[in-house]
Amino acid sequence: MVRPPTVTAQPAARGARLVIENLTDYEWRIAVAATAGTETQASRVWARSSAEINLAGGDYVIEQTVVAENAGTELTRRLPAQLAPGQTYRWRLVTLLSDPAGEAGRDRR
Secondary structure: OEOOOEEEEOOOOOEEEEEEEEOOOOEEEEEEEEOOOOOEEEEEEOOOOEEEEEEEOEEEEEEEEEEOOOOOHHHEEEEEEEEOOOEEEEEEEOOOOOOOOOOOOOOOO
16 A cells, blocks of 8 residues: 655755655665656665655655565556655555554464
């Protein structure tokens, strides 16, 4: 399940900050490409961790891909995003089978 990024107001700054939160047990590759120009940044986000990418404000395409040996093209999504300078955006990675609290392997008696 893909959820749109949420925004949190921050003090004025030169760029936008994208915080990627991985709520799954999978590793993901995130690539953020400016729609105008050549700026592209990529990051790997390990299972149950987060990463941060700082960008200039503007229009981007965010590509998220599950990293797995047998991953098919259906595990890649490309989504447009407009990022404003001075803002922090949270991009949460979840799947239908995600257990956001990390409780999947625990005994639930």
